[in-house]
Amino acid sequence: MLSINDLTYRLGERLLFDKAGVSLPTRARAGFVGRNGAGKTTLFRLVCGEIAPESGGVSLPSRVRLGRVEQEAPGGATALVDFVLAADTERAALLERAHSETDPHEIAEIQTRLADIDAHAAPARAGTILFGLGFDAEAQTRPLSEFSGGWRMRVALAAVLFSQPDLLLLDEPTNYLDLEGTLWLVDYLAHYPASVVVISHDRDLLDAVSTHILHLERGKLSLYRGNYTSFEAQRREARALLAKAGKKQEEQRRHLQAFVDRFRAKATKARQAQSRLKLLSKMEPLAAVVDDEVLPIHLPSPQKPLSPPIIAFENVSVGYGDRVVLSRLSLSLSNDDRIGLLGANGNGKSTFAKLLAGRLEALGGHVVRAPKLEAGFFAQHQIDDLNEKDTPYSVFAALMPGAPEARVRARAAQTGFSGARADTRVEHLSGGEKARLLLGVASFDGPHLLILDEPTNHLDIDSRAALIEAINDHDGAVVLVSHDRYLLEACADRLWLVDGGTVRAFDGDVDDYARYVLSRSKSGGAREREAPPRSEAELGQRLQGDARGRRDIVQLRRKLAAAEERVGKFTELLARVDAALADPQAFSRNPQESRRLAQQRSELAQALASAEEQWLLLAGEAENAGE
Numbered sequence: 001m002l003s004i005n006d007l008t009y010r011l012g013e014r015l016l017f018d019k020a021g022v023s024l025p026t027r028a029r030a031g032f033v034g035r036n037g038a039g040k041t042t043l044f045r046l047v048c049g050e051i052a053p054e055s056g057g058v059s060l061p062s063r064v065r066l067g068r069v070e071q072e073a074p075g076g077a078t079a080l081v082d083f084v085l086a087a088d089t090e091r092a093a094l095l096e097r098a099h100s101e102t103d104p105h106e107i108a109e110i111q112t113r114l115a116d117i118d119a120h121a122a123p124a125r126a127g128t129i130l131f132g133l134g135f136d137a138e139a140q141t142r143p144l145s146e147f148s149g150g151w152r153m154r155v156a157l158a159a160v161l162f163s164q165p166d167l168l169l170l171d172e173p174t175n176y177l178d179l180e181g182t183l184w185l186v187d188y189l190a191h192y193p194a195s196v197v198v199i200s201h202d203r204d205l206l207d208a209v210s211t212h213i214l215h216l217e218r219g220k221l222s223l224y225r226g227n228y229t230s231f232e233a234q235r236r237e238a239r240a241l242l243a244k245a246g247k248k249q250e251e252q253r254r255h256l257q258a259f260v261d262r263f264r265a266k267a268t269k270a271r272q273a274q275s276r277l278k279l280l281s282k283m284e285p286l287a288a289v290v291d292d293e294v295l296p297i298h299l300p301s302p303q304k305p306l307s308p309p310i311i312a313f314e315n316v317s318v319g320y321g322d323r324v325v326l327s328r329l330s331l332s333l334s335n336d337d338r339i340g341l342l343g344a345n346g347n348g349k350s351t352f353a354k355l356l357a358g359r360l361e362a363l364g365g366h367v368v369r370a371p372k373l374e375a376g377f378f379a380q381h382q383i384d385d386l387n388e389k390d391t392p393y394s395v396f397a398a399l400m401p402g403a404p405e406a407r408v409r410a411r412a413a414q415t416g417f418s419g420a421r422a423d424t425r426v427e428h429l430s431g432g433e434k435a436r437l438l439l440g441v442a443s444f445d446g447p448h449l450l451i452l453d454e455p456t457n458h459l460d461i462d463s464r465a466a467l468i469e470a471i472n473d474h475d476g477a478v479v480l481v482s483h484d485r486y487l488l489e490a491c492a493d494r495l496w497l498v499d500g501g502t503v504r505a506f507d508g509d510v511d512d513y514a515r516y517v518l519s520r521s522k523s524g525g526a527r528e529r530e531a532p533p534r535s536e537a538e539l540g541q542r543l544q545g546d547a548r549g550r551r552d553i554v555q556l557r558r559k560l561a562a563a564e565e566r567v568g569k570f571t572e573l574l575a576r577v578d579a580a581l582a583d584p585q586a587f588s589r590n591p592q593e594s595r596r597l598a599q600q601r602s603e604l605a606q607a608l609a610s611a612e613e614q615w616l617l618l619a620g621e622a623e624n625a626g627e
Contacts, residue, residue: 001024001025001026001027001028001060001061001064001166001167001195002023002024002047002058002059002060002167002195002197003022003023003024003058003059003060004020004021004022004023004043004056004057004058004059004221005021005056005057005058005059006019006020006021006055006056006057007019007020007021007046007053007055007056007057007058007221008020008053008054008055008056009039009042009046009051009053009054010054011039011042015219016038016039016042016219017039017042017043017053017056017219017221018218018219018220019055019056019219020056020216020219020220020221021056021221022214022221022222022223023223024195024197024212024214024223025212026195027193027194027195028195028196028211028212029189029190029192029195029196029198029209029210029211029212030195030196030197030198030210030211030212030213030214030223031198031200031205031206031209031210031212031213031214031227031228031231032197032198032199032200032213032214032216033199033200033201033206033213033214033215033216033228033231033461034215034216034217035217035460035462036430036431036432036458036460037430038216038217039216039219040171040199040216041171041199043216044068044169044171044197044199046058047060047066047169048066048068048169060167061166064166064167065163065165065166065167066165066166066167066169067160067161067163067164067165067167067168067169068160068168068169068170068171069153069156069157069160069170069171069173070156073149073150073152073153073156074144074152074155074156074159075144075145075152076143076144076145077143077144077145078143078144079140079141079142079143079144080130080135080139080140080141080142080143080144080147080155080158081123081126081127081130081140081141083144083155083159084126084129084130084155084158084159084162085122085123085126085162086159087159087160087162087163088117088119088122088162088163089163090117091114091117091119091122094110094113094114094119095114095119097110098110098111098114122162125162126158126162127140129158129161129162129188130155130158132181132184132185132188133154133155133157133158133177133181133184133185134151134154134177134178134180134181134344134345134346135154135155135158150176151176151345153176154176154177154181157170157173157176157185161188164193164194165194166194166195167194167195167196167197168192168194168195168196168197168198169197169198170189170196170197170198170199170200171199172199172200172201172457173185173198173200174200174202174205174483175457177483178343178344178345178483179342179482179483179485179488179513179517180343180344180345180517181344181345181483182202182205182483182485183485183514183517183518184517184518185205186204186205186208186209187208187518189205189209190208190209196209197214198210201456201459201460201461201464202483202484202485202486203228203229203461203464203486204484204485204486206227206228207227207228207229208227209227210226210227210228211225211226211227212224212225212226213226213227213228213230213231215231215235295416295436295466296416296466296469296470297416297436297439297463297466297467297469297470298414298415298440298443298470299439299443299450299470299471299473299474300443300444300445300446301446301473301474301475301476302374302446302447302448302475302476303446305335305448305475305476306335306370306371306372306373306448307335307370307592307593308334308335308592308593308596309332309333309334309335309368309370309592309595309596309599310333310334310335310369310370310373310448310449310477311332311333311356311367311368311369311370311373311449312331312332312333312367312368312595312596312599313329313330313331313332313362313365313366313367314330314365314366314367314368315328315329315330315364315365315366316329316330316355316362316364316365316366316367317329317362317363317364317365318351318352318355318360318361318362318363319351319363320351320360324363324501325348325351325501326348326351326352326355326498326501326502326503327364327501327502328501328502329352329355329365329502329503330599330602331496331503331505331599332596332599332600333356333449333477333479334477334596335370335448335476335477336475336476336477337477337478337479337493337494338471338477338478338480338491338492338493338494339477339478339479339480339492339493339494339495339496340480340482340488340491340492340494340495340496340510341353341479341480341481341495341496341498342495342496342497342498342499342506342513343497343498343499344499347498347499348498348501348503349453349481349498350379350453350481352498352503353377353379353451353453353479353481356375356449356451356479357375357377357449357451358373358375359377370448373448373449374445374446374447374448374449375447375448375449375450375451376442376443376444376445376447376449376450376451377442377451377453378438378439378442378450378451378452378453378455379453379454380453380454380455380457380458382438383431383434383435383438383458386426386434386437386438387426388425388426388427389425389426389427390425390426391422391423391424391425391426392412392415392417392421392422392423392424392429392437392440393408393409393412393417393422393423395437395441396408396411396412396415396440396444399441399444409422411440412440414440415436415437415439415440416433416436416440417433417436417437421433430458431457431458432458432459432460432463434458435455435457435458435459436463439452439455439467443474446476447476448476448477449476449477449478449479450474450476450477450478450479451478451479451481452471452478452479452480452481452482453481454481454482454483455467455480455482455487456482456484456487464484464486464487467487468487468490468491471491472490472491478491480492485510485514488510489509489510492510495508495509495510495513497513504606505606505607507566507607507610507614508566563614566614567608571608574601574605574608577597577600577601578601580597
C-alpha cells in the first residue's frame with residue numbers, strides 16, 4: 001500500500017530522515033511511534049505531497065484515496081451532518097447530477113452508482129460517526145459556527161472517517177476527544193476495512209488497533225508486526241541480542257588485536273598477523289544501543305498532610321450565576337485518594353473540577369474544606385495561555401521572589417529544564433516541554449489536592465510513564481480527567497461519573513465503563529441504516545433490544561462472574577467499615593475519621609445495592625438463555 005524508499009529530508013540543520021525505507025502492507029493498521037520532534041508529522045506531509053524530500057521518495061498505488069484531518073478547524077453556517085456528508089465527494093457530485101440530468105440512460109447510470117456506493121444510507125452512517133464522537137441528533141443539525149474549535153476538530157475527524165479513504169492518516173486523533181469519544185474511536189479503527197497509519201502516544205489505542213508498529217528513531221523507519229506491547233517485547237529482545245553480540249564482537253576484536261600485537265614482529269607469524277589485521281579492519285563495530293534520556297517528572301508532595309476528609313460535599317449544587325450545572329453532590333475526598341473523573345465533555349467535569357479546586361463557590365448545600373487546604377490545577381488549555389516571551393527560569397523566578405538564582409535554577413532543573421534549557425523562550429519549547437513546565441507550576445507548593453485535566457495530551461509514551469510514576473509517588477490526593485485509559489487504570493483507585501446533572505461513584509472499573517460507553521454507542525448510532533436516537537428513552541429501548549437479540553452466551557457468563565466478584569468485593573469492604581464503626585471509642589478518638597467512614601459506608605452500600613441489582617438482572621438473563 002505505502003512504500004518509502006531511501007527517503008532523506010532535513011528540517012533546517014536537523015536530519016529527520018536518513019535514507020529511510022519501509023513498506024506498509026495493504027489493510028495494515030499501523031501505529032506510528034517515536035519521540036516528539038522525531039519527524040512523524042513531517043512524514044505525513046511527505047506522503048501527502050505537501051513537501052518534497054531531499055532524495056528518495058514515497059510511492060502509492062494509482063488512484064489511492066488519502067484521508068487526513070486538516071490542521072484548521074472547519075467553520076461557517078454548514079450543519080454538522082451536511083459537512084460530514086460533503087466529505088464523500090463522489091456521492092455529492094452524483095446527487096447534484098441526479099437533480100439536473102434529463103437523459104434517461106444517464107439518470108439510470110447515476111442511480112445505479114448511487115446504489116452501488118450505498119449513498120442513501122449515508123445520512124445514517126454520518127449520524128452514527130457523529131454520535132460516536134459526542135454529537136447527539138439535535139447537535140448534528142446545528143451550524144459549525146456554534147461550536148468551539150475543539151468540537152469542530154471532532155467534526156473534521158468525523159468527515160475523514162466518513163469518507164472511508166484507502167489510506168487513513170491520523171495525527172494524535174484523541175487530543176480533542178474525551179474518554180468516551182476515544183473509546184468509540186478505538187473500536188471504530190479496530191474494524192476499519194482499509195489501511196491506517198495513526199500517530200499516537202496512547203498505549204491502549206496502539207494495543208487495540210495496531211496490526212503493525214511503525215517506529216521512527218534517528219532518521220530510520222522500522223516496521224514491527226503486532227501491537228505496541230508486542231513491539232516493546234521485540235525491541236527489548238533485539239536490544240538484548242545486540243548487546244550480547246556487541247560484547248562477543250569486542251572480545252573477538254581484543255583477541256585478534258592481542259595476536260597482532262604479539263606476533264607482528266616475528267617473521268614466522270608475520271603473515272598470520274597481517275591476515276588478522278585485515279580481518280580486524282573489516283569488522284565494523286555494531287551500533288551501540290543508546291536510549292534518549294527520559295527526564296523524570298516531579299510532583300512535590302505536601303509538607304504536612306491534612307486530616308481526612310480534606311473536602312466533603314453534602315447535597316451541594318454548583319453552576320454559573322442562576323444556571324445550575326451540577327446538583328445533589330454528596331461526596332467526600334480523603335487526603336490520599338486517587339479519583340478518575342469520568343463523563344462525556346459538556347456534562348460538567350470542568351465545573352466539578354473548579355468546585356474541588358475552590359475556583360467556584362457552591363450555589364447551595366454544605367461544603368467542608370480542611371483548613372489550609374492547598375489545591376493545584378493543571379488544564380490543557382493553559383498551555384495556550386503561556387507567555388511566549390517567558391522562559392522556565394523567569395516562570396519559576398516569579399514564583400520564588402527574592403530567591404537566589406541558584407535556587408531558581410535548581411527548581412527549573414527539577415522540572416526538567418537544566419542548563420541552557422531554563423533560558424529557552426516558551427515559543428521555542430515543544431508541546432511536551434510546555435506541559436512539563438505547567439505541571440511544575442501547578443504542583444509548585446506541594447498541594448494537598450492536585451487536579452489534572454488531560455495532562456498527557458502533549459507527552460510521548462515514555463513521558464507518560466514518567467507522569468504515572470510521579471502521580472503514584474505523590475503523597476496528596478489526585479483527581480484525574482483524562483482520555484488516556486492506561487493512565488486511569490494505572491493511577492485511579494476510584495471512579496466518579498459526571499452524568500445526568502450530578503456526580504456519583506461509578507460501580508466498576510475502566511473496562512466496565514468502556515463496555516458501558518460502547519454498548520450505548522452501538523445501540524444508539526452504530527447501525528448504518530438507522531438514524532441516531534432522538535432521546536435517552538429511545539437509546540435505552542435500542543440498548544435493551546440489542547442486548548436481548550445479540551448477547552453472546554460466553555460474554556454473558558463472563559459478565560455474571562464479574563458481577564459476582566464485585567458483590568463479594570463490596571460486601572467485604574462494607575464489613576470492614578462496619579467493624580471499624582462498631583468500635584465504641586471510634587467517635588471520641590477521631591470524630592473526623594468516623595464521619596469519613598460513615599460517608600464511605602453510605603457510598604459502599606449504594607455500590608453494593610447496584611452490584612446486586614446487576615447480578616440479579618444478569619442471572620435472570622442467564623436463566624432465560626438456558627444456563
